[in-house]
Amino acid sequence: MKAQVKNDKIAIPVIISLSLIIPLVVLILMNLPSRYDLLGLELGTFPLFHAVLNASTAVLLLSGYFLIKSGDKIMHRNVMITAFGLSAVFLVSYVISKISNDPVPYGGEGFMRPVYFFILISHIILSAIIVPLVLFTMYRGLTGEYQKHKKIARWTFPIWMYVAITGVLVYLFMLPYY
Secondary structure, eight states: OHHHHHHHHHHHHHHHHHHHHHHHHHHHHHTOSSOOOSSOOOTTHHHHHHHHHHHHHHHHHHHHHHHHHTTOHHHHHHHHHHHHHHHHHHHHHHHHHHHHSOOOOOOOOTTHHHHHHHHHHHHHHHHHHHHHHHHHHHHHHHTTOHHHHHHHHHHHHHHHHHHHHHHHHHHHHHGGGO
16 A cells, blocks of 8 residues: 555646647647748648547547456456557657647638537546546556546546537538648
């Protein structure tokens, strides 16, 4: 128990710090006065890549859910670590895309416009909220604190799934404008 308390004294401040820093950095990068084409990729490359990462993450999350329900803890852990890895790749790629490309405005009209903005705004808000949830859920699972892991995973799973799926939907809405 003492070792866990010692680990928590390090891990919890790190998780809280990352949970504050990551959304702040993304917000700053989205509002840069000028862009720096870091990789020389065409505009549509990043959004497609991000949609593939989000879709893959959603599939892994669903797989992880069914794996834990079936009692396969090892495969659940592996699948969830992979989902976390894809989300980390997404985050790095997203930051690079914000540094490299100007924002693309949504050009849709009529009924679809408020639908798009509802999906986009809820996606953005929950993307910030999911950072500490995922980090705490991963931490509790990897340290063997399964009751705490299970308790927070009940919130993390549906929010993370929503963020992954709406990430794909935002891409589909924006596809004609890239």
